[in-house]
Amino acid sequence: MQVALVGLGVMGKNLALNLIEKGVTLVAYDKNPDAGEDLLRLAKSEGTAERLHIVSDIGDMVRRLQAPRSILLLVPAGELVDRVCTELVDAGVEINDMIIDCGNSNYKDGISRKLKYQNKFEFATMGISGGAEGARHGPAMMASGSEGGWERIEPSFEKIAASFNNESCFARVGHSASGHFVKMVHNGIEYALMQLIAEVYQLLRLGCGKTPKEIAAIFETWSEGDLHSYLLSISSHILRLETKSNEALVDLIDNRVGAKGTGLWTAQNALELGIAVPSLVAAVQARHLTNTKETHAAKEMKYAAKSTNKVKVDLEELKDAFHLASLLAYRQGLALIKGASRSHQWKVDLAKTLQTWRAGCIIRADYLDQIAKNVEFVDTLTTESDALRKVSGLAIASGLAFPVLTASQTYLATLTTPSNGHLVQAQRDYFGEHGIKTHNDGTCHLTDLVEIDAKVR
Ligand SMILES: NC(=O)C1=CN([C@@H]2O[C@H](COP(=O)(O)OP(=O)(O)OC[C@H]3O[C@@H](n4cnc5c(N)ncnc54)[C@H](OP(=O)(O)O)[C@@H]3O)[C@@H](O)[C@H]2O)C=CC1
Numbered sequence: 001m002q003v004a005l006v007g008l009g010v011m012g013k014n015l016a017l018n019l020i021e022k023g024v025t026l027v028a029y030d031k032n033p034d035a036g037e038d039l040l041r042l043a044k045s046e047g048t049a050e051r052l053h054i055v056s057d058i059g060d061m062v063r064r065l066q067a068p069r070s071i072l073l074l075v076p077a078g079e080l081v082d083r084v085c086t087e088l089v090d091a092g093v094e095i096n097d098m099i100i101d102c103g104n105s106n107y108k109d110g111i112s113r114k115l116k117y118q119n120k121f122e123f124a125t126m127g128i129s130g131g132a133e134g135a136r137h138g139p140a141m142m143a144s145g146s147e148g149g150w151e152r153i154e155p156s157f158e159k160i161a162a163s164f165n166n167e168s169c170f171a172r173v174g175h176s177a178s179g180h181f182v183k184m185v186h187n188g189i190e191y192a193l194m195q196l197i198a199e200v201y202q203l204l205r206l207g208c209g210k211t212p213k214e215i216a217a218i219f220e221t222w223s224e225g226d227l228h229s230y231l232l233s234i235s236s237h238i239l240r241l242e243t244k245s246n247e248a249l250v251d252l253i254d255n256r257v258g259a260k261g262t263g264l265w266t267a268q269n270a271l272e273l274g275i276a277v278p279s280l281v282a283a284v285q286a287r288h289l290t291n292t293k294e295t296h297a298a299k300e301m302k303y304a305a306k307s308t309n310k311v312k313v314d315l316e317e318l319k320d321a322f323h324l325a326s327l328l329a330y331r332q333g334l335a336l337i338k339g340a341s342r343s344h345q346w347k348v349d350l351a352k353t354l355q356t357w358r359a360g361c362i363i364r365a366d367y368l369d370q371i372a373k374n375v376e377f378v379d380t381l382t383t384e385s386d387a388l389r390k391v392s393g394l395a396i397a398s399g400l401a402f403p404v405l406t407a408s409q410t411y412l413a414t415l416t417t418p419s420n421g422h423l424v425q426a427q428r429d430y431f432g433e434h435g436i437k438t439h440n441d442g443t444c445h446l447t448d449l450v451e452i453d454a455k456v457r
């Protein structure tokens, strides 16, 4: 199999090494010649360089490939993708060639690019997760679409992807650009899980007075059981890291968190589709809040410690609360994928989606089994839901901020306890005559039910 790859940065370089290791012949190009040289040096050190051809010109890349060509893009999302596509067309790419955008592109761009390039080449989309390590040794690959070129390249992707229970974590999850939508939601869940772990750490550190190392030990114990996940594992490792003078690494790092866009798009799409993903939205806003001027005082751990209260948290209850809040983040993400799939008629297969998340990706976790078996799990976890309620209350009493923990509790409570929507319906009709829905799904006005002599002005 012969494949081309454009973009040899963090992801491209590692995916290239993975591809050639698995027997694929690769023609690779990056506009920066140093990136190509670096890759060649690595391939030589791994003994796989005979299958790698670095080119310094995109035209040379196209000429070296036999048609129909398969070209992967791992360049930053946005207009660069179009720029590279145009360069490839100018270099001689043809109608049966397939270009797969493997970056974190917005799925809406994927849909419009499919149309834009339909008479020039097959444009396909695939989200990849796993960071540098995943790309090198087995990522999760969320592809989509029904372009003919997939049949050529799928066997190679199945080989280089991570696998779980001998099943590949590569899948074409649905129609059109749904692979990029699924990757976007994967990242939305990633934001929520990362923030949730940070909140549990914060509660233990400032609410309960534990050291980073003690918290690392707690996370390690949880990881040994059914809470094992990649993000929890890297968090405990990070919390163990110290400088030579025994300063915790985390204390050397500023609080302002950056973002590249996928979390924001997840929140935007959820709001547009009317699907509630409060934990995912809270995580995006939590990052925004770390960058607002007023919260810069929070850079000083001591400041935060002085102005908050110590609380007594039962570790078993905290573990249960964390477990359920984590499951709820996936549940919200899956509900968003399901809703978008219905709206766009993508026919996204949720079982295949979950299979791509089982290994290789950033949000892999042993407890995904629970979700795979029963996506509607919320009614079954009574111990955990009691714990989430109790821990959220204690967390709030500490005076610290827990946006994702409390959003998860609110989400669960909204699903499982009586709603107060009846009063809001009444308010809307009272001032705006918007109508109210009745218990039997009829519609009417307040005045159809009661006499209102004079309204409040
Ligand atoms: N890093 C990660 O963990 C993950 C990233 N992704 C996504 O994968 C994509 C790539 O990410 P990543 O590898 O981290 O990004 P990098 O910035 O590390 O790499 C991008 C590479 O593309 C090169 N490039 C830019 N423009 C062109 C061009 N016109 N022609 C050829 N090469 C070009 C860049 O060169 P130069 O540096 O000189 O500009 C750089 O070497 C992004 O969409 C990202 O969101 C997806 C999953 C995980």
Ligand SMILES: O=C(CO)[C@H](O)[C@H](O)COP(=O)(O)O
Pocket (backbone or CB within 6 Å): 104, 128, 129, 130, 131, 187, 190, 258, 259, 260, 261, 262, 263, 362
């Ligand atoms: O896709 C990824 C992981 O799955 C990338 O690492 C992505 O950049 C993470 O998002 P952000 O930079 O916004 O935190």
